[in-house]
Amino acid sequence: MKTVSVADIIKKVKDACMSANFELGADVITAFENAKEKEASPVGREIFDQLLENLKIAKDEKIALCQDTGFVVCFVELGDEVKVEGGNLVAAINEGVRQGYKEGYLRNSICHPFTRKNTGDNTPAVVHLELVPGHQLKITLAPKGAGSENMSRVTMLKPSDGVEGIKKFVMERVRESGANPCPPIIVGVGIGGTLEKAALIAKKALLRPIGSINSDPDAAKLEKELLAAINGLGIGPQGLGGSTTALAVHVEVFPCHIASLPVAVNINCHASRHKEIVL
């Protein structure tokens, strides 16, 4: 049995909240640079320059790269040989969020759905807990902005709709979203499972390194075809027209019921923020 203290979890979550909001991964920066080279629109290329400059300022001055510092979503993989000591795991994550958002001068964006009263400390986080074999506690922390989350949808297609139906749903979603989710976007597509499983794997798809390819050849083919079609829409950086609407399409697949074909589209803005904590 391995023990992990809640004090350690709080500290790591606090630091991850801040660093996720100040600095993007190398995969995103490379994706910006590559897309800028290929972008057909001069205004689009200028937007990539602004995004790259923005990242530099955010990192150097420890200022949030986007004012929407997001809803903290945590995917937790808890090893069955790990014991959390000194308190509750979810409470520790929330305490880390509370401290990180205060210390990092990050925006508190969480409120009651009816009264709209702000909770004042960006909690609660959304925590997805999975029990796995082993001696490790892994937390993947992803602050998710609402501009792109609001453009996301789940649908229950008929089995007869098939791959063409899936493509149609994804394309309509991206087309209708236009400039709202801050393109260039990353499109997470969850296919199969149940209503909530499709949404969950669509969100997990957003955590993959940008441009990574699904090991399932059918899913990989769909990723490639959807990316080409989305970038043919002309929406472009910030919706002002151009050849880069999406930086990547990531598809995740799960078996589904013989009567169902659930499909979820979870859109991420270009601020693809996530950090991994391993204890």
Place this chain on the structure above:
Amino acid sequence: MGELTIQTPLSDEVVSKLRSGDKILLNGVVYTARDAAHKRLVELIGRGEPLPFDLPGQIIYYVGPTPARPGKPIGSAGPTTSFRMDVYAPTLIEQGIKGMIGKGARSKEVINAMKRHKCVYFTTVGGAGALLSKRIKKAEVIAYEDLGPEAIRRLEVDHFPLFVVNDIYGNDLYQEGLKKYARQ
């Protein structure tokens, strides 16, 4: 598509010169308001009560900034999605605002009100909040402090970069961009 430097408050004469696609550098004052502040402003107008600032000639920026670090006027401050304000915007346009800054397409009702009352819709780069904060020289909460990030702030901006999306002649930069770059 031109490049212009303009100063607030905006007159009908200045607004008439702007065309969709123009690159603008804005100097002067803008007022921030998001969902909750819009709701309160429109309720005040409905009751005929005084507003926290005079609307004619002003620009409203849809933004909820991050808290300012000590010694800085403001934190990260990029645009939020505009369609959530569409239900309130025509009332404010009728009251004389001359510009709105946000991101994403507007409703027919908002676009019609803009044409009728000479108001333009600008956008700036979403997700570039750190960069944009450098163009904001002063920020002061003037109303609804209880709303936190959604309070109304008076911002003084210097060379704040914008694009004109909707002008008063019915042109729309989002539609033009699609026409120019769509491959299917």
